[in-house]
Amino acid sequence: MxxxxxxxxxxxxxxxxxxxxxxxxxxxxxxxxxxxxxxxxxxxxxxxxxxxxARTPANGAQVVARAWVDPDFREQLVANPKQAIGEIGHDIGPMHLVVLENTPAVHNVVVCTLCSCYPRWLLGRPPDWYKSRAYRSRVVREPRAVLREFGTEIADDREVRVHDSTADMRYLVLPLRPDGTDGLSEAELAALVGRDSMIGVTEVAPPLRA
Amino acid sequence: MSRFAVGDRVRVHDLWPPTPPTHVRTPHYVRGHEGVVERICGTFGNPEELAFGRRDAPRETLYRVRFRQADLWPGYDGSAADHIEIEIYEFWLSPAGQ
Amino acid sequence: MGGLEAGAIDREMHDYALWERRVDALMMLLSGPRRIMTVDQLRKGIEALPPDAYDSMTYYERWIASLTNALLDAGVLTTEELGARMAEVSARGPEAE
Incomplete structure (x- = not known):
């Protein structure tokens, strides 16, 4: 190369x-x-x-929103993703999925440095940048700089944990629920969740106030 | 039966070039480094045999291993708490220190 | 590739053309239910492309090149029939969709 x-x-x-x-x-x-x-x-x-x-990031957003409103579902999603996601109507096929929970102490971000492994059975085909040489080379070595390019600033005392999808597992980030969303319905919450937050290059922004 | 348990310290082999030349799923940047087993993923067909189309490739235990970023990259620009986790097959791993 | 020097990340998106989505579909069928080839074979074939392939070929161009090589290696296709069919397709132009 x-x-x-x-x-x-x-x-x-x-x-x-x-x-x-x-x-x-x-x-x-x-x-x-x-x-x-x-x-x-x-x-x-x-x-x-x-x-x-037909597989799009909206499927993943539904999963995230359900996990935000239903602690039992969240627990099951982490323990047995295929079954939990199946219960809300999405078949993730042969995929071995790992759900990575963001916490106030840890921010997760996913890459495949060897090719372009992606949770395609839930989110569809990966975006172009995910497959790019620039993202795959850099995010393992300077994740905070890459996140900054996506507009994501992670506090110094919060761990950034990179997951390189090198073999048979696929990864979905479960982002933090943003502040100011207490009154929102599950569907309104799902509408806030974009693809990039489930790869971990962004966080979910609170809804814009009118 | 898997050779390593969650929490074990392991070292990644540093075999390059591979013999025989094939497709490997262990990235260069962790070779020769030590990390900690984060979980055991199960057993999967050996990708280095699957790469030649051998559908009956022997199954190998796959681990997720957690490395400190500061151990992998000289002058790593981030928090000392930052980590990277990657999947590695058992035959690429030895106990730490070996 | 992990850890190599590289520039800014281009976040421009393009919609996949139908032929690209078909390459994807063929790979899913051949590696899944048909058991004709493995995903690792696809990856090995992509890594075996010339060093500048990453810059000169698009993503699904690399896939179809590698997938086709694997089918030739496996004897599923012969170079003769493939060459003849490619000449026909070129002469005819895009198929009606």
């Missing part, structure tokens, strides 16, 4: 959907051959695409 680049991103790419690049041609050729050989069907591929499209 080249170490001479001082920034990571390629020039902006146009939407490739109407351009037949070499690798797009390869995808179509491979897929059509696999279908002809009876290894996959076109329907299965379509369903798989749709199923993954």
């Amino acid at each position: 080249s170490h001479t680049h001082d920034h990571e991103h390629a020039p902006p790419r146009p939407d490739l959907d109407d351009t037949m690049t070499y690798y797009r041609v390869m995808e179509e050729a491979v897929r059509s051959l696999l279908i002809e050989k009876g290894i996959v069907t076109a329907d299965e591929v379509r369903r798989e695409v749709e199923n993954m499209d």
